[in-house]
Amino acid sequence: MPGFSRRELLLGSAGLATAFAAGGLGARQAQAADHALTLASLDHQILPDAVTRSMMSFAPDGPPPVLRFKQGRKAAIDVHNALDEVSTVHWHGFRIPNGMDGVPYLTQYPIEAGKTFRYEFTPPDAGTFWYHPHCNTLEQMARGLTGVMIVEEKEDPGFDQDLPLNIRDFRLDGDGQFIEFFKARNAARGGTYGTVATVNWKVAPTYDLPAGGLVRLRLAVTDLTRVGTYELAGGDAKVIALDSNPLPAPVPARDLILAPGQRADIALRVPDSEDKVVRLLLKRPNGDKELCSFQPVGQSAGRDLKELKPLPPNPVPEPDLANAEVLEFVFGWSPEGDAPQASICGTLGYTFWSINRTAWPGDLPGPFDPLATMKQGKSYILRLRNESPNDHPIHLHGLSFKLLRSNKRQLPPLVTDTALLLEEETMDVALVADNPGDWAFHCHVIEHQKTGLAGFLRVDG
Incomplete structure (x- = not known):
């Protein structure tokens, strides 16, 4: 042995x-x-x-x-x-x-x-x-x-092309070499931004698309920090799905807020003429940044967005709100600020954040207690309360949940696995605890996750 x-x-x-x-x-x-x-x-x-x-x-x-x-x-x-x-x-x-x-x-x-x-x-x-x-x-x-x-999908939705876009920053200096991956003062706030924006590891790439065709753009924000507002400029484009789940009805592809971990599927009707370039923009107060562009090529296919069938819904169970149990979670700063324990999975050396006043000590063998235990098959409402002046994209592993309501804005009834919790916001989401196990529950601003804003929920089978 x-x-x-x-x-x-x-x-x-x-x-x-x-x-x-x-x-x-x-x-x-x-x-x-x-x-x-x-x-x-x-x-x-x-x-x-x-x-x-x-x-x-x-x-x-x-x-x-x-x-x-x-x-x-x-x-x-x-x-x-x-x-x-x-x-x-x-x-x-x-x-x-x-x-x-x-x-x-x-x-x-x-x-x-x-x-x-x-x-x-x-x-x-x-x-x-x-x-x-x-x-x-x-x-x-x-x-x-x-x-x-x-x-x-099990049935072809009818696009001429399918293009994934891995959207993320790198922290590089002018010579193209890595600089420090985070700053402690930023980790205790909104996080440390990258310096070079990329799509599929390229700076402002251009993609050739069939003129007059229908293309499915798959935006995946895999960045460590940035909450951004995105827009497709120059073409007829509709958002058809968010975080892998189809929308009840398509919406225009502008003022689209995506946080780390979130995704958007966009149906683009490519312009007919090669001189009509479409651009993916990151909206910024000091000037929009072009992340990539899409060049029509060839003779127009003459297609129309109305040709597309609605995407079929995913088989996510509908929660029973009338009989759902409410579980409360508070996201805020760490009450103690003790340094995390050493781990072979690394530590940033700081504890700034917590869930329900408890900071995650790091990736260790444990044992640790779950933030909450749910019974398999039962419906729950998770009340997410952000006590900080910073945004937190909250991700739950292994389960999908439905947005219900917020104290700050009107929420669409979307199904997701990553919800952007705004500063000082309280949000209710609902789920059916249908997948047994211990499921990580954390902020997807990685500096927040690695400095305490993490834990897990248990679904008891």
Whole structure:
């Protein structure tokens, strides 16, 4: 029998047996995976005439690949860790078994350097999702570990082209090299912004699209910090889905607020003429920034947005509001500010934030108590109260919830996994606790998450 590793000593033999059952590669390795990812360091050009050293990707030779799945079809993904540190992969927005969720110690061991872990699941929902590490999260994501996932509907929705857009900043200096990934004073406020805006690891790229065609643009904001307002200028475009769930009716693609972790599917009717370029803009008080552009090419296909069928709703259960139990959560500063405990998954060295006056101590074996325990199959209303003057995109793993009401604005009845909680806002959301396990619950401004604004909810099966 091989010697025990540090993670096995930390978790004990019971946890070891569970982890092997959940995803360690053994006899099942004989069956080929649908996707294979390699966590690797690489040098890559982001800025013109500069190669950024020590980036990280899910491929050894370029940006993270776009992963495509079929709704309702089982998939296997082999993740090989070629880094010199541990990691995991979380599948953001997927309602899948808890053991496949990719949260260190809560659902699996960190994947050690040189090791491979197989994730297996069946995506129940169609739409746009993304994936990223949940171990040494800030640095690994800051170096490049964010990728887009697409789950295709069972029936073709009728687009001529499907284009994923991985929207994120990097913190680089003028020579294209990384600068400090965060500043403590910013982590205690809104977070530390990147310096170079990219789409699919490129600065202001141009994409050729079929003139007069219908294109599905999949915006995935995988940034660590930025809450932005986006607009498509120069074309007829409608938002058809947010956070993987279809909208009741399409809305114009302007003044679209997206926070870290959120996604938007936009149906674009490409202009007929090649001189009519469409631009994706980040709206800013000091001048809009062009993130990328879309160039019509060829003879016009003459299509119309009215040709598109409405996207089918995902099979998310409808909560029973009349019998739902209310659970309250307060998001604010840490009452003590003690430094977090050391972890092989990294720490920023500060504690600024908390949920229900309790700061998450870091990615450790625990055991820890859940913020709340829910009974499987029961409906709940989560009352999210933000006591701070900063925005918090609140993400819940493994479950989807419905927006109900806010004390500050009118909320559409959208289904999501990531809700932007504005400063001093109280928001009610509802869900059915249909997926058993311990589910991470945190702010997706990564500096907030890693300095205390995290915890987990338990669904008791």
